[in-house]
Amino acid sequence: xxxxxxxxxxxxxxxxxxxxxxxxxxxxxxxxxxxxxxxxxxxxxxxxxxxxxxxxxxxxxxxxxxxxxxxxxxxxxxxxxxxxxxxxxxxxxxxxxxxxxxxxxxxxxxxxxxxxxxxxxxxxxxxxxxxxxxxxxxxxxxxxxxxxxxxxxxxxxxxxxxxxxxxxxxxxxxxxxxxxxxxxxxxxxxxxxxxxxxxxxxxxxxxxxxxxxxxxxxxxxxxxxxxxxxxxxxxxxxxxxxxxxxxxxxxxxxxxxxxxxxxxxxxxxxxxxxxxxxxxxxxxxxxxxxxxxxxxxxxxxxxxxxxxxxxxxxxxxxxxxxxxxxxxxxxxxxxxxxxxxxxxxxxxxxxxxxxxxxxxxxxxxxxxxxxxxxxxxxxxxxxxxxxxxxxxxxxxxxxxxxxxxxxxxxxxxxxxxxxxxxx
Amino acid sequence: xxxxxxxxxxxxxxxxxxxxxxxxxxxxxxxxxxxxxxxxxxxxxxxxxxxxxxxxxxxxxxxxxxxxxxxxxxxxxxxxxxxxxxxxxxxxxxxxxxxxxxxxxxxxxxxxxxxxxxxxxxxxxxxxxxxxxxxxxxxxxxxxxxxxxxxxxxxxxxxxxxxxxxxxxxxxxxxxxxxxxxxxxxxxxxxxxxxxxxxxxxxxxxxxxxxxxxxxxxxxxxxxxxxxxxxxxxxxxxxxxxxxxxxxxxxxxxxxxxxxxxxxxxxxxxxxxxxxxxxxxxxxxxxxxxxxxxxxxxxxxxxxxxxxxxxxxxxxxxxxxxxxxxxxxxxxxxxxxxxxxxxxxxxxxxxxxxxxxxxxxxxxxxxxxxxxxxxxxxxxxxxxxxxxxxxxxxxxxxxxxxxxxxxxxxxxxxxxxxxxxxx
Numbered sequence: 001x002x003x004x005x006x007x008x009x010x011x012x013x014x015x016x017x018x019x020x021x022x023x024x025x026x027x028x029x030x031x032x033x034x035x036x037x038x039x040x041x042x043x044x045x046x047x048x049x050x051x052x053x054x055x056x057x058x059x060x061x062x063x064x065x066x067x068x069x070x071x072x073x074x075x076x077x078x079x080x081x082x083x084x085x086x087x088x089x090x091x092x093x094x095x096x097x098x099x100x101x102x103x104x105x106x107x108x109x110x111x112x113x114x115x116x117x118x119x120x121x122x123x124x125x126x127x128x129x130x131x132x133x134x135x136x137x138x139x140x141x142x143x144x145x146x147x148x149x150x151x152x153x154x155x156x157x158x159x160x161x162x163x164x165x166x167x168x169x170x171x172x173x174x175x176x177x178x179x180x181x182x183x184x185x186x187x188x189x190x191x192x193x194x195x196x197x198x199x200x201x202x203x204x205x206x207x208x209x210x211x212x213x214x215x216x217x218x219x220x221x222x223x224x225x226x227x228x229x230x231x232x233x234x235x236x237x238x239x240x241x242x243x244x245x246x247x248x249x250x251x252x253x254x255x256x257x258x259x260x261x262x263x264x265x266x267x268x269x270x271x272x273x274x275x276x277x278x279x280x281x282x283x284x285x286x287x288x289x290x291x292x293x294x295x296x297x298x299x300x301x302x303x304x305x306x307x308x309x310x311x312x313x314x315x316x317x318x319x320x321x322x323x324x325x326x327x328x329x330x331x332x333x334x335x336x337x338x339x340x341x342x343x344x345x346x347x348x349x350x351x352x353x354x355x356x357x358x359x360x361x362x363x364x365x366x367x368x369x370x371x372x373x374x375x376x377x378x379x380x381x382x383x384x385x386x387x388x389x390x391x392x393x394x395x396x397x398x399x400x401x402x403x404x405x406x407x408x409x410x411x412x413x414x415x416x417x418x419x420x421x422x423x
Numbered sequence: 424x425x426x427x428x429x430x431x432x433x434x435x436x437x438x439x440x441x442x443x444x445x446x447x448x449x450x451x452x453x454x455x456x457x458x459x460x461x462x463x464x465x466x467x468x469x470x471x472x473x474x475x476x477x478x479x480x481x482x483x484x485x486x487x488x489x490x491x492x493x494x495x496x497x498x499x500x501x502x503x504x505x506x507x508x509x510x511x512x513x514x515x516x517x518x519x520x521x522x523x524x525x526x527x528x529x530x531x532x533x534x535x536x537x538x539x540x541x542x543x544x545x546x547x548x549x550x551x552x553x554x555x556x557x558x559x560x561x562x563x564x565x566x567x568x569x570x571x572x573x574x575x576x577x578x579x580x581x582x583x584x585x586x587x588x589x590x591x592x593x594x595x596x597x598x599x600x601x602x603x604x605x606x607x608x609x610x611x612x613x614x615x616x617x618x619x620x621x622x623x624x625x626x627x628x629x630x631x632x633x634x635x636x637x638x639x640x641x642x643x644x645x646x647x648x649x650x651x652x653x654x655x656x657x658x659x660x661x662x663x664x665x666x667x668x669x670x671x672x673x674x675x676x677x678x679x680x681x682x683x684x685x686x687x688x689x690x691x692x693x694x695x696x697x698x699x700x701x702x703x704x705x706x707x708x709x710x711x712x713x714x715x716x717x718x719x720x721x722x723x724x725x726x727x728x729x730x731x732x733x734x735x736x737x738x739x740x741x742x743x744x745x746x747x748x749x750x751x752x753x754x755x756x757x758x759x760x761x762x763x764x765x766x767x768x769x770x771x772x773x774x775x776x777x778x779x780x781x782x783x784x785x786x787x788x789x790x791x792x793x794x795x796x797x798x799x800x801x802x803x804x805x806x807x808x809x810x811x812x813x814x815x816x817x818x819x820x821x822x823x824x825x826x827x828x829x830x831x832x833x834x835x836x837x838x839x840x841x842x843x844x845x846x
Contacts, residue, residue, distance in 0.1 A: 130686060174685075
């Protein structure tokens with residue numbers, strides 16, 4: 001049996017332990033929701049304050065040049081690029097994940113259908129994050145295409161002759177299941193299908209190598225494992241073989257070759273800048289840059305490979321402790337045990353009370369979240385493990401609280417059954 | 424002749440003078456660029472700091488509920504609504520102006536073409552802000568429509584049988600010319616044409632009454648006269664007669680009727696929420712709310728009607744002083760003298776050196792901006808007058824500096840002829 005002392009010893013040996021000091025972690029919390037909103041980098045308050053009081057307050061309009069506001073989508077994009085196997089100049093940070101998906105899915109459909117007019121299907125997973133499905137539905141409707149949803153295990157078999165684009169989230173938001181990006185991309189390409197990857201739960205969480213996988217398009221989120229703050233802007237990458245071939249439909253002035261010439265005719269920028277659209281929320285970008293810098297601080301300590309080793313050790317430990325210490329409480333495991341198939345979260349199932357158990361844990365300072373099931377899939381208790389700042393003792397303590405919530409039955413109290421706007 | 428003392432006397436009599444104290448205005452500046460980026464409300468640093476350190480840093484994911492993050496698009500939208508003649512619940516603050524234009528123009532085309540399939544033209548002004556034209560071009564291309572650009576004075580004559588939508592910016596960004604929203608809308612409707620209004624240079628600058636004008640769709644900007652900070656999110660309004668009729672194409676999860684049910688099928692929210700898309704940049708929204716609150720602080724002092732009186736007095740004074748004190752320097756006036764046709768800015772023309780004169784003024788602490796001309800229109804020296812915080816003495820001092828720049832010829836120095844990324 002694993003003990004608390006064992007967990008403390010693991011923290012003592014953790015080569016990444018010092019990175020925790022880059023963050024403000026409320027001392028009363030064990031925060032296992034970094035896959036939903038990452039914690040605050042210690043640098044953020046001062047950096048954001050400077051952007052407000054000096055850059056906005058004093059620099060005013062001049063700061064577009066003097067404070068480098070104008071280059072932020074590219075500068076932050078370069079910092080993201082290193083985390084996802086992209087090259088400098090290939091990524092911009094801008095807009096939201098949903099909007100960036102609309103841009104790249106639109107471009108992907110154009111590329112695919114130019115090469116083969118008979119291809120009019122977008123394939124995705126039924127359990128993909130809903131906003132991806134909604135955006136794809138809307139775009140398919142506009143373009144006379146069809147969205148075909150399949151189960152995880154049926155993705156490769158679905159690569160039929162009429163499929164234009166495969167759109168997948170690399171790490172499933174509900175289960176934490178991880179796709180092999182390279183293998184899936186190869187299988188899709190072999191069938192003449194382009195692949196759009198949503199990296200929302202993988203950028204900063206698992207090693208990603210877009211070029212090695214020969215991916216076509218990718219987008220991702222700034223406020224989860226990249227610790228960019230609430231609603232931080234998202235990012236977009238397009239392989240250079242497709243990048244300059246098509247104009248994305250959200251052809252705002254920031255995607256123009258020369259926006260400050262103010263010409264009435266649209267002329268798209270070369271390179272990834274054509275995937276920009278309008279003026280970006282600078283204060284939110286500034287906070288996101290602090291988050292990206294915490295990821296970069298891991299580089300000298302082994303970078304994503306070291307983070308991945310720790311992430312797997314954390315999720316292994318959580319699974320083991322739940323099975324050792326919470327046995328008999330009806331918990332199941334929705335996350336793959338196979339390291340090659342696991343992201344950086346662990347999802348538990350329970351036929352009853354999952355929402356209330358999560359609420360009772362939150363009341364005890366252990367923050368995970370709940371994801372509702374339906375006829376096809378169970379309710380989920382979801383716990384994210386961000387290796388930058390989560391320790392092994394945190395895992396012990398989280399499981400201890402879970403055990404107490406279950407042993408005591410306190411989750412059955414009415415106060416834990418109230419619905420909230422955001423879950 | 425108007426004197427400095429006269430201007431000081433006007434400030435002394437200004438019933439809105441106290442509002443200036445709500446802002447941090449760098450003492451060495453005369454800031455006439457609030458039409459590009461409004462100055463910082465004094466409340467912003469503390470409010471943003473609280474959002475960073477308490478709501479993000481401590482509240483973390485819980486703040487979506489406990490700090491009201493989730494309702495911000497609607498709460499801020501209600502604050503905008505009062506400034507543009509919309510009703511509570513009719514406006515959301517979200518995304519960028521360009522993206523919101525894409526949403527409403529798409530919806531407008533669908534409405535128009537359902538009623539009359541022969542209508543496939545979008546009419547706009549050639550000198551509309553380019554991002555509006557680019558978005559319209561892209562959308563027209565996608566939908567097999569045509570964008571027809573006309574001069575300001577030819578707009579009503581262009582309302583032919585094949586026109587689906589008239590898309591106008593109420594106050595022209597280059598000239599400050601103001602459209603009569605009600606008259607133009609009536610003329611368009613009489614011809615069976617829907618109207619999309621861009622309020623980027625009118626919300627907070629001139630009285631707007633969308634319902635009285637019977638407008639169809641409107642969007643606008645948060646970082647100009649609403650003082651929301653760099654790249655602050657934008658807003659969108661749709662008349663209730665069209666609102667629930669169509670799904671906009673950017674159908675992200677925030678526009679879903681029940682986003683936290685995470686269902687794979689899209690079901691649009693009722694009301695203006697269906698014009699949302701993805702997760703919004705909270706820190707930038709928080710700053711924008713501070714800006715909106717400065718507008719609301721004008722309400723007990725007479726609100727938009729009082730702001731409008733002062734705005735016209737400021738721009739009248741600027742025009743008069745330029746003509747009195749800078750005569751003989753080749754300056755022309757691009758802004759209408761007629762109050763009914765003037766926004767809250769004054770644009771001067773000069774056949775030579777406009778860019779360098781603006782740069783020389785900036786070096787002297789008078790911040791306006793330059794907008795390049797082309798074969799059809801002259802270069803512009805642009806000066807915005809935000810009545811919330813600009814005073815009559817500011818106008819005197821700005822013209823005095825302009826006079827000195829012209830009298831001395833210092834604008835001809837090489838340092839004022841360098842190009843910058845953002846102008």
